[in-house]
Amino acid sequence: MATGFQFSLWVLLGLLLFFSIRPGAEGGKVLVVPMEGSHWLSMRKVVQELSARGHQAVVLAPDVSVYMKGADFFTLRTYATAYTQEEYHQFMMGHPEMFFEEMHFLKIYFKTITMTKRVSMFFEKSCAELLHNKELIRSLNASSFDVVLTDPIYPCGSLLAEYLSVPAVYFLRFLPCDWDFEGTQSPNPSSYIPRMLTRNSDHMTFLQRVKNILYPLTLKYICDYSLSPYASLASEILQREMSLVDVLSYASVWLFRGDFVMDYPRPIMPNMVFIGGINCAHRKPLSQVCMGSRWSSFFKNFLSSAYMSKNLSKDAYLSFSLILPHFLCGDK
Secondary structure, three states, X not given: OHHHHHHHHHHHHHHHHHHHHOOOOOOOEEEEEOOOOHHHHHHHHHXXXXXXXOOEEEEEEEOOOOOOOOEOOEEEEEEOOOOOHHHHHHHHXXXXXXXXXXXXXXXXXXXXXXXXXHHHHHHHHHHHHHXXXXXXXXXXXXXOOOEEEEOOOOOHHHHHHHHHOOOEEEEEXXXXXXXXXXXXXXXXXXXXXXXXXXXXXXXXXXXXXXHHHHHHHHHHHHHHHHXXXXXXXXXXXXXXXXXXXXXXXXXXXXXXXXXXXXXXXXXXXXXXXXXXXXXXXXXXOOOOOOEOHHHHHHHHHHHHHHHHOOOOXXXXXXXXXXHHHHHEOOOO
16 A cells, blocks of 8 residues: 555655656647627737747738738738629628618518628638649648638638648637527427527417427528638538538537626536637726706606506616616716
8 A cells, every 4th residue: 555655655756756857838820710790809918818829820811801900919911812802891881771671571581681692702712713823722731720710600710620631629609590500400499499589588388389399490591601602602612512511510619708697597508618708808887878858858757658558567667767867967
């Protein structure tokens, strides 16, 4: 017994000595393939932190962009695209009125299909230009990246990672049409996980569960119709039959910008990590909110009318009535 204890002690001392004289870990090389817009603005802080910890980050972006500009904490590599800055800006910022128009559900549905297909084809064309750029691909191969960090809402990053045979890490909020479930092979029971846009809670009646099963079918059609070109591109590049789920399932780790405080509980797989609040590092105090007496009278009358018409419960009416005086700060 004493001999075994002495052996364990020597092993422990040897490990401590090894780690004490071992040189510090070297930084890795990270290839970042972001998505335009708020997706990149969320990922940018992570890239900055990776750089601060000694990692070398290279951001790969089209030469025409709105938000993806160079910075001192990463190297920006661009590739040529077939559109101009004006065309791209018009494409990204055009037709916002659609989201505020009041129209029939079917009209919204078919407009959504058209718009989603157009956006998908635009970015798929950019992805094809990237993957067919042989000189750039050779350069990326020669750089020997350790990992690809990408947002899977733009599947090109995942496809590029597999093409380069480099592990991929996803950074995302969620994927539409349950592709995050399919890509991770995570269980997805319709009995208690509310589907997107159903407005169901995790406590559903029988009819709500039926709605929870049927409602996503229309979204699934939109997604399959819109993003099918990526599957064709993947099959061409990788020289084997590929589906979009095959492309998405390549990731080694999925980093979800969410948690079960904001989202309903769901089954998860070992390579799914929840990092909710990662973009809340720079907190600022809330500004003072106040209203004048005329606005106060308006809201009091509004609350009374809502309560009398039974559109507002008694508890809610009393709660709002107690809170309202705290927002008074004179006439405005």
